[in-house]
Amino acid sequence: MAILRKELLQLRRDRLTFGMVIMIPLIQLVLFGYAINTNVRHIPAAVVDQSDTGLSRALIQIVEATQVVEFTQRFATIEEAEIAIIRSDVRAALIIPNDLAQRVVRNPAVVGTLPSEPDRPVGRPVAQWLVDGSDTVIAASVKSLRNMPLAELFRRPANTGTPTFEVALYYNPEQRSAVNIVPGLVGIILTMTMIMFTSAAIVRETERGNMEMLINTPVKPVELMIGKIIPYIVIGFVQAAIILGLGYFIFDVPINGSLATLFLLILLFILASLSLGLVISTIAKNQLQAMQMTIFVLLPSILLSGFMFPYEGMPKAAQYIADVFPATHFVQGIRGVVLREATLAEIDVDALWLLGFTIVGVAAASLRFRKNLD
Amino acid sequence: MTELVVDAQGLTRDFGSKRAVDALDLKIERSMIYGLIGPNGSGKTTAMRMLTGLLTPTEGTADVLGIRIPQRAETLKRRIGYMTQSFSHYRDLTVLENLRFAADIYGLSRRDKMRRVDDLLAHYALQGFADQLAGSLSGGQRQRLALAAAVVHKPDLLFLDEPTSAVDPESRRSFWEQLFDLVDGGVTMIVSTHFMDEAERCHKIAILDKGRKRADDAPQTLMKNIKASVVEIEGPGLRDIKHALDALKEIQSVAQIGARLRVLVDAAVSDPIATVGKAAKFNADTALELVKPNLEDVFVMATKDDPP
Numbered sequence: 001m002a003i004l005r006k007e008l009l010q011l012r013r014d015r016l017t018f019g020m021v022i023m024i025p026l027i028q029l030v031l032f033g034y035a036i037n038t039n040v041r042h043i044p045a046a047v048v049d050q051s052d053t054g055l056s057r058a059l060i061q062i063v064e065a066t067q068v069v070e071f072t073q074r075f076a077t078i079e080e081a082e083i084a085i086i087r088s089d090v091r092a093a094l095i096i097p098n099d100l101a102q103r104v105v106r107n108p109a110v111v112g113t114l115p116s117e118p119d120r121p122v123g124r125p126v127a128q129w130l131v132d133g134s135d136t137v138i139a140a141s142v143k144s145l146r147n148m149p150l151a152e153l154f155r156r157p158a159n160t161g162t163p164t165f166e167v168a169l170y171y172n173p174e175q176r177s178a179v180n181i182v183p184g185l186v187g188i189i190l191t192m193t194m195i196m197f198t199s200a201a202i203v204r205e206t207e208r209g210n211m212e213m214l215i216n217t218p219v220k221p222v223e224l225m226i227g228k229i230i231p232y233i234v235i236g237f238v239q240a241a242i243i244l245g246l247g248y249f250i251f252d253v254p255i256n257g258s259l260a261t262l263f264l265l266i267l268l269f270i271l272a273s274l275s276l277g278l279v280i281s282t283i284a285k286n287q288l289q290a291m292q293m294t295i296f297v298l299l300p301s302i303l304l305s306g307f308m309f310p311y312e313g314m315p316k317a318a319q320y321i322a323d324v325f326p327a328t329h330f331v332q333g334i335r336g337v338v339l340r341e342a343t344l345a346e347i348d349v350d351a352l353w354l355l356g357f358t359i360v361g362v363a364a365a366s367l368r369f370r371k372n373l374d
Numbered sequence: 375m376t377e378l379v380v381d382a383q384g385l386t387r388d389f390g391s392k393r394a395v396d397a398l399d400l401k402i403e404r405s406m407i408y409g410l411i412g413p414n415g416s417g418k419t420t421a422m423r424m425l426t427g428l429l430t431p432t433e434g435t436a437d438v439l440g441i442r443i444p445q446r447a448e449t450l451k452r453r454i455g456y457m458t459q460s461f462s463h464y465r466d467l468t469v470l471e472n473l474r475f476a477a478d479i480y481g482l483s484r485r486d487k488m489r490r491v492d493d494l495l496a497h498y499a500l501q502g503f504a505d506q507l508a509g510s511l512s513g514g515q516r517q518r519l520a521l522a523a524a525v526v527h528k529p530d531l532l533f534l535d536e537p538t539s540a541v542d543p544e545s546r547r548s549f550w551e552q553l554f555d556l557v558d559g560g561v562t563m564i565v566s567t568h569f570m571d572e573a574e575r576c577h578k579i580a581i582l583d584k585g586r587k588r589a590d591d592a593p594q595t596l597m598k599n600i601k602a603s604v605v606e607i608e609g610p611g612l613r614d615i616k617h618a619l620d621a622l623k624e625i626q627s628v629a630q631i632g633a634r635l636r637v638l639v640d641a642a643v644s645d646p647i648a649t650v651g652k653a654a655k656f657n658a659d660t661a662l663e664l665v666k667p668n669l670e671d672v673f674v675m676a677t678k679d680d681p682p
Contacts, residue, residue, distance in 0.1 A: 218448060
């Protein structure tokens with residue numbers, strides 16, 4: 001009874017633990033219930049309209065009316081659309097061939113029955129989808145359009161004998177989820193360990209009394225911060241190598257992109273995570289608080305980064321929040337490099353963002369860390 | 375007059391509404407051990423932290439080694455050493471690793487570092503423990519390590535914050551011998567302590583109480599100039615005598631030390647024995663004796679009355 005009362009008194013004074021008790025269920029509930037949506041809508045897509053006729057424009061309109069995709073970009077050539085997919089600006093591209101009109105006439109989705117002439121080829125799909133198949137959820141959503149009835153165009157019933165669209169799944173044709181999860185896992189594991197290592201770094205010095213000695217020496221805050229980060233970079237690389245290596249050998253997850261780009265991207269992410277940890281470390285008053293704050297970062301990183309649930313499936317507000325976390329940019333970037341052979345030029349935005357995050361983080365930590373006790 | 379290592383004028387520091395140090399003037403000359411004496415919370419540590427540049431004074435100025443602080447505190451840090459109250463080196467590093475770390479922090483070159491660390495291990499009798507983790511050292515050994523690490527860069531001024539509060543008397547003695555060796559080499563030291571025997575070892579002391587300096591001089595001078603006579607009473611019924619004496623206004627202080635009462639009588643009283651004797655209404659078994667004042671008496675007198 002005495003212990004119970006003491007425990008309650010301490011809990012009441014420990015604001016952060018109290019906050020966690022309330023906030024964690026709250027955040028989880030909001031994230032799972034509102035932000036996370038496995039039924040993806042409004043997937044950003046590109047359109048390459050080679051026929052550019054009234055018919056093709058009508059086709060685009062009825063596809064968009066399904067709300068599964070949203071055409072955010074238009075390109076003149078297929079190559080441009082493919083690059084946009086690699087950059088993950090769009091997740092799919094609709095290629096409308098210039099013989100659309102002929103194809104439509106023969107498509108069973110329009111005519112209702114198969115054409116009877118035996119010497120003529122069987123009806124062909126009216127258009128083609130190029131899909132970034134690395135995320136199986138997105139791929140499945142686009143595939144659902146495969147047999148979309150075009151009846152609205154001509155007010156005829158649909159027939160599934162020949163698909164309306166031909167769907168080409170890039171990067172993960174067998175739709176194995178490991179292909180998508182393994183690279184993302186690198187991001188989650190690194191977020192967890194890197195932030196944990198450094199978030200305790202400064203606090204530990206203070207807790208053990210070492211800080212009183214350090215601040216009386218000529219050590220500069222930036223020196224201290226950078227010195228704290230560097231050893232963990234190596235650890236981060238070891239972890240990334242283990243995950244990607246095992247993924248390659250056990251789960252057959254290919255590494256399509258160049259190793260140099262991969263190396264650079266991982267380096268940037270490790271730095272960003274470590275500097276985030278440092279900022280936490282200058283705020284936290286003890287190691288327990290540092291750990292709690294790490295969890296606060298880790299949760300949204302797992303749920304919002306696109307690791308578990310497609311980024312595109314989240315409402316705009318959740319996407320803005322997700323964009324703050326380094327993991328979101330990293331998961332996007334590493335999937336690009338590993339699965340879509342993206343080069344640095346194609347993941348420039350994510351890479352720059354991580355770099356900026358690191359610089360801001362180290363600067364903030366150095367500024368927050370004072371060598372005096374005022 | 376020799377050069378001043380510390381020249382502080384009107385140093386004041388507030389924490390919120392609480393004034394930790396109030397208008398402190400300090401003049402400390404080269405090659406001496408200067409003691410800051412006072413009870414807990416008297417502002418010793420705050421004063422030290424202002425002098426090292428860790429705290430910005432609310433008011434007042436200080437030049438330490440001719441360097442204006444806190445503006446140029448970072449320059450100063452290369453020339454001072456600081457030994458913290460609690461052990462502040464890495465318990466999970468060995469003695470050798472800790473010393474090398476300290477040498478690196480102060481930017482010693484590789485060759486200097488090796489030589490200096492070897493010298494320090496030898497001088498502070500740490501060779502035998504060089505590869506032992508600092509956390510497993512005894513109090514005295516830890517303290518030698520802390521001192522060695524604090525002087526790795528040969529500072530001109532050394533701050534020691536209650537250096538011997540956690541060690542046995544034997545270690546304390548040898549520790550002070552090492553301090554005097556350093557002083558002999560030209561180092562100036564500022565030591566804070568609340569132990570009178572440590573205070574007595576200082577060349578000069580300043581007595582602090584509630585953030586104010588109450589007295590400063592050499593311990594001997596302070597004892598000689600004390601404004602009180604000291605009478606010791608031995609006999610039965612000491613508690614009753616103490617209560618009787620406490621009521622008199624010319625009696626400054628009464629404290630029981632074992633089987634005796636130590637009474638501080640105002641210096642204005644011409645015959646202290648008679649005054650005390652009358653008040654104590656002693657019987658034949660009681661003995662009175664006029665004794666020499668010690669530093670504790672000085673301390674009691676200095677912190678007793680409020681300053682003008």
